[in-house]
Amino acid sequence: MTAFAAEIRYCRGRLALSQEELADRANLHRNYVGMIERTERVPTLTAMEGIAKGLRLKLSELIARAERRAGQTP
Secondary structure, eight states, X not given: OHHHXXXXXXXXHHTTOOHHHHXXXXXXXXXXXXXXXXXXXXXXXXXXXXXXXXXXXXXXXXXXXXHHHHHSOO
């Protein structure tokens, strides 16, 4: 989940969105988005779909990006 959270933060930053703006686009509470980004909560599939849509990505693309990130060496 760490790579998924990092990818959300990265994509959100590229779009210059605040957590609150992403939450609005994803129809989620802003605190929930923050908790996902800090890996304090594991998102539901519905939340993941909303976040991907808010980031203007397909969920499959967001997951693929997170998988590539997870495969990178620090």
